[in-house]
Amino acid sequence: MQNYTLVDAHCHIDFPQFDKDRNEVIERAQKEGVAVVLSSLNPQDFEKCLAICEKHDNVFLTVGISPTEEDAHKIDETIELIKKYGDKIAGIGEVGLDYYWVGEKEKHEAQKKNFARFIELSKELDLPLVVHSRNCEADCIEILKRQGKPAMLHSFSGSVEQAIEAVSFGCIISIPTNIAYSKNKQKIAKEIPLESIVLETDAPYLSPVPKTRNEPTNVRVSAGKIGLLRGIDTSIVEKTTTRNAAGFFRINF
Secondary structure (H helix, E strand, O other), rough: OOOOOOEEEEOOOOOHHHOHHHHHHHHHHOOOEEEEEEOOOOOHHHHHHHHHHHHHHOEEEEEEEOOOOOOHHHHHHHHHHHHOOOOOOEEEEEEEEOOOOOOHHHHHHHHHHHHHHHHHHHHHHOOOEEEEEEOOHHHHHHHHHHOOOOOEEOOOOOOOOHHHHHHOOOOOEEEHHHHHHHHHHHHHHHOOOOHHEEEEOOOOOOOOOOOOOOOHHHHHHHHHHHHHHHHOOOHHHHHHHHHHHHHHHHHOO
């Protein structure tokens, strides 16, 4: 296996935005030494995602479903896919809570029940857990802490204090490429231990250049920015975050 210098710990290169040049995007990442963790978000897209991973040595798969999904059948189908392919995937996620798109409090309770199912599944299968926590960071952290399940907090947008609390019981914080201009992401990346940080693009979203499509090679921009913020060489950020991702996903990137 190639030794990778960087890991995009979370992206969606199965999305339609990549239909015209997906292979080129992945090959570009391969040439630049970037391993890619693809997050499957819909059971109907699982076969497509699995095929992408089987075709490209530098792409690994996690399987989850959006917290905003209310279709019980889709949630059950996702859980069955994870059980069936547990030995072929790198983790469960993204799963979690989302109070940004779902404002109704009664629906928040349903989200928490679904989240609990995925936490239990991650324990049962001993798989890493990738968590979405938009506008509900405190609830997500409280649930994970209570359940004794450290996770990767994807595209974390909470406070520095919340990030420090999450790190205190073993979570890692995933910093997306919009750290290029997000003051909140910059503050978090500067204040928490480097040993608790991984990098992601969330491609095609959160590009370092607003209103452009993001892609995995852009994690290099994040590494450079974090190096500047912390006053350390970019190579240290690259090596440490790659080691962190390898440890979390249990993959020798």
